[in-house]
Amino acid sequence: MAVRPVGAEIELTLPAATRRRDSLGAALWRFIRKKPLGAAGGLLMAVMLITAVFADVLATHDPIATDAAHTLAAPSGEHWLGSDHLGRDIYSRIVHGARVSLIVGLASTLLGSVLGGIIGLLSGYVGGKTDLVSQRVLDILQGLPLLVLALVMSASLGPSIQNVVIAISIPIIPRAARVIRSSVLTIREMQYIEAAGAVGVSHLRIAFRHILPNTMGPFIVLCTAQLGSAILVEATLSFLGLGVPEPYPSWGRMLSVSAAEYAQKAPHLVLFPGIAISLAVFGSNLLGDALRDTLDPRLRGSS
Amino acid sequence: MKTYIAQRLAIAVLTLFGMSVVIFVLLRLAPGDIVDILFASAGYVNAAEKQAILKDLGMDRPYWAQYVSWITQILTGDLGKSYRYDLPAWQIIKPLVPVTIELALLSLVFAVVLGVPTGVISAVRQDTTLDYVLRVISLSGLSMPSFWLAMVIILGCVTWFGWIPPLTYVSPFENFKLHVIQFVLPALAVGYRSSALIMRITRSSLLEVMREDYIRTAWAKGQNGRVVIWRHALKNAILPVVTVIGIEFAFLIGGLVVTETVFNLPGVARFLVQAILWRDYPVVQNLVMFIAIVVILSNLIVDMLYGVLDPRVRYGS
Numbered sequence: 126m127a128v129r130p131v132g133a134e135i136e137l138t139l140p141a142a143t144r145r146r147d148s149l150g151a152a153l154w155r156f157i158r159k160k161p162l163g164a165a166g167g168l169l170m171a172v173m174l175i176t177a178v179f180a181d182v183l184a185t186h187d188p189i190a191t192d193a194a195h196t197l198a199a200p201s202g203e204h205w206l207g208s209d210h211l212g213r214d215i216y217s218r219i220v221h222g223a224r225v226s227l228i229v230g231l232a233s234t235l236l237g238s239v240l241g242g243i244i245g246l247l248s249g250y251v252g253g254k255t256d257l258v259s260q261r262v263l264d265i266l267q268g269l270p271l272l273v274l275a276l277v278m279s280a281s282l283g284p285s286i287q288n289v290v291i292a293i294s295i296p297i298i299p300r301a302a303r304v305i306r307s308s309v310l311t312i313r314e315m316q317y318i319e320a321a322g323a324v325g326v327s328h329l330r331i332a333f334r335h336i337l338p339n340t341m342g343p344f345i346v347l348c349t350a351q352l353g354s355a356i357l358v359e360a361t362l363s364f365l366g367l368g369v370p371e372p373y374p375s376w377g378r379m380l381s382v383s384a385a386e387y388a389q390k391a392p393h394l395v396l397f398p399g400i401a402i403s404l405a406v407f408g409s410n411l412l413g414d415a416l417r418d419t420l421d422p423r424l425r426g427s428s
Numbered sequence: 429m430k431t432y433i434a435q436r437l438a439i440a441v442l443t444l445f446g447m448s449v450v451i452f453v454l455l456r457l458a459p460g461d462i463v464d465i466l467f468a469s470a471g472y473v474n475a476a477e478k479q480a481i482l483k484d485l486g487m488d489r490p491y492w493a494q495y496v497s498w499i500t501q502i503l504t505g506d507l508g509k510s511y512r513y514d515l516p517a518w519q520i521i522k523p524l525v526p527v528t529i530e531l532a533l534l535s536l537v538f539a540v541v542l543g544v545p546t547g548v549i550s551a552v553r554q555d556t557t558l559d560y561v562l563r564v565i566s567l568s569g570l571s572m573p574s575f576w577l578a579m580v581i582i583l584g585c586v587t588w589f590g591w592i593p594p595l596t597y598v599s600p601f602e603n604f605k606l607h608v609i610q611f612v613l614p615a616l617a618v619g620y621r622s623s624a625l626i627m628r629i630t631r632s633s634l635l636e637v638m639r640e641d642y643i644r645t646a647w648a649k650g651q652n653g654r655v656v657i658w659r660h661a662l663k664n665a666i667l668p669v670v671t672v673i674g675i676e677f678a679f680l681i682g683g684l685v686v687t688e689t690v691f692n693l694p695g696v697a698r699f700l701v702q703a704i705l706w707r708d709y710p711v712v713q714n715l716v717m718f719i720a721i722v723v724i725l726s727n728l729i730v731d732m733l734y735g736v737l738d739p740r741v742r743y744g745s
Contacts, residue, residue, distance in 0.1 A: 162564070265446035268723050269716070272682035273700070274454075277716055280704040281457050353571065360573050361686055365701055380576060385690070388583050395583055399576035407571035414567070 156419065163415020169408025177224040186214035188221040188374045197391040207393040209379070210386075215393060218374040219401050225373050226405060229290055230356040237294035237355075238348050241301025246340070248302065249309030250332045256306075263299035271296040275358050276367060284370040293358050297351050304347045308340045342420040349416055353409035360402045376402045436731045440724050447720040448502075452495050455713055502717060508710040510703075517711050521696060521718075527597070528695035531618070531688070532680050534611055538619025539626055540673065546623075547630025547669075552657060554635060562627070569624030575686035578617040582690070585613075595692045614691040618683040622676045629672045633665040640664075667738055674730030681719055 157164040176183060185205065192212030200207045206215040248259040266274070278292035312318065313336065321331050362368030363377030371378075379398040388395045482488045489497075501508060507517040543566075550562045585591050593613055600607040637643065638661050646656045681697060688698035696715065703711040 162560070261442070261446065265443055265450055268443060268447060268727075269450070269720060270679050270682035270723070272685055273716060273719055276685065276701070276704060277451070277454055277712065278457075280707075280712075281455055357571075357573055361575065364573070364575055364686065365689070366705065377573075380573075380579065385579060388579065389586055392583055392587065395576075395579050399573065399580065402576065403568065403572045406573075407568055410567050410571055 156415070160415035160419065162411050163419075166408045166411025166413075166415065169404055170412055173223055173227060173405050173408065176220055177227040180221045180224045184214075184217035184220045186217040188213065188217045189372045190214075197387055197394075199391070200393055206397045207391060209391075209394055215379075215397055218379060219376065219397060222374045222376045222379065222398070222401065223405070225286075225369055225375050226356050226359060226402075229286065229293070229359045229369065230352050233290045233293035233359075234297060234348055234351045234355045236290060237297025238301040238344065238351065240294070241298040241303075242305045242340070242344060244298065245302035245305030246309055246332055246337060249306040250313060250328070250336060259302070260306075263302050266296070267299040267303075269296075271354070272358060272361060275362060276365070279362055279367045284367065286369055286373065289359060289362060289368050292362070293355050296358075297355070300351065301344075301347055304343050305340050308343050309336055312336050312339050346413060346417045346420055349409055350413035353406040353413065356402065356409070357406050432735060433732070436728055440728050444720060444724050447724075448499060448717060449495075451713060451716050451720065452498065455709060456491070498713070502714070507714045510708055510711045517714055520711075521699065521715070524694055524696045524699050527693055528681075528684060528688070528697055531611055531615055531684060531693065531695060532677065534615035535618040535622065535680055535683070536673070536677055538615055539622035539676065541623075542619065543623035543626030544630050544669065547627040548634060548657065548662065550627065551631045551634040551638065563631075566624035566627045569620045572621070573686075574617050574621050574683045575690050577620065578614060578687050578690040581613055581617055593691070597692070597694050610691070610693070614687045614693065618680060618687050621683060622680060625676060626669060626672055630665065630669050633668045634661055637661045637665040667734065670733055670737065671730055674726050674733075677726045681722065 190213065192208065194212065195204070195208050196210055196212045198204050198208040198212075204214050204216065206219065208214055209218075244259055244263070248256045274296045275292045278295055279289055282288035282292060318331060318335060321335050326335070359368055359375070360377030360380075363375040364381050366378075366381060368377055369375040376398045380395065385395070479488075498508075505518075507521065509515070510517045510520055513520060546562050546566065550559045553559050582593055582595075585593050594606055594610045598606045598610055634657075638657075643656060643661055646660050647653075651660075684695065684697035685701055687693075688695040689701055692698075696718070700712065700715045700719075702708075703715065
């Protein structure tokens, strides 16, 4: 009797092309239906991404051009969200601020998660003393409050966008390493890994080709959740004058000393940048929560 | 129990040692040394003067010697000298500590009082409109920068009540009522954020426990619903909550950094920011170490509470 290739039957009854198209649309629809909050978060993130990419088109003014004749203007047709103490247009600064916020947020999240992910992968796969030592070192890094660590780092590195990214990414490393390590520990015990070892696949190849792809679920969840906190830390650092330097418009710095000083005369100086930060972080938190429930039920509930 | 405590203490001491190394290294990552930064604003640098300051700071010695003398200093309770004030750092920090502790404790009280009950309600009414509303409120707490919330609170007071919250520190012995008002607003701003985390953990932990068999048994016995939830379920669901409260207490300090700045409260956290901006490195180094000690201590207390709350932990390790 001829041996039929496994899966041929399925291929016949359910053509791959229609199956994929159906499942993609259906999956998205199911996500929106089952996780309306997550979908709202996704929408907020999409709006932020579009704003960041098309900032030059969307802005009505040059975000760093001062205008001595129109300082502290209230919101109007000319200045949609008013102007600040130097006459700079708040709306245009917020639009361009989205770009700075997103770039710093994404870069530091990716840098921290990738570095942490590699440490977690090696620590979980190699095990033994390597694992023990790296876990204790990560304990130490995680022990310091995130903001204090970022504060000291950015102060000691000096103000520049690159250094802010580094300062924010370091506290993310231990968090990422934890998540990846714990999923590596489960995957490592699976039979197909044992099989790969038995046929002589090298350790490096097992770790990166066979284990790593299976940790992508928790990794994506982690990145989404960390993006919000990275944006928040960037805003806080900039607010304290230790973050993104001039002339880049940053939401956090828009709220710093000058805003507080003129807050009574021009409350829009305080309100709008803060709303922008909150919505961005809110969006990524909502999306992160929903993705966690969908992609990685094991993590559900762990903050 | 004794070996358990001894074990925890040993780990705490080791972690603290590790943290001191991390802090020491981080502060020396700076391009150029502290003296360069001190002189950067002055413009002209006298080479002899620079050498004298380096020697005074002990920075002409190798790193390991600097580290050893720093640790000896801390162990003997000497926190070094502030450059900005030319005073022993401890003299400046000492009056600031009670302010920060008071604010942190008050924020924690708000966080627990707001977080635990809303978490329970949200879990009991899972997937109802009330649950969604509470979750959105708590998630927005996690999304708003606490310094912005603080600014909006001040702005709100001014706009709606025509009343400006006291922005210079009032001692409790001077005017107790004003002192309390002064601390309640920033504590709310910080506590709201922490309450969101506590609420989320309470909710998910309670949901998990409520699926257990013994809870079903309690329902089946016809036990009163309130007793089942508050007495049977919450008792076992509270462990992760206690952990988060312990972690939060340490992380509150992060929130205090900005809130103390916005409300102009003379606490340790605000002073840390000022010391960083002034490049007063000996003070920064010691303050961060001080924060590390607080973090370790609160973790240790949580570990001990574990043993009290869950007898299995004691035998487990």
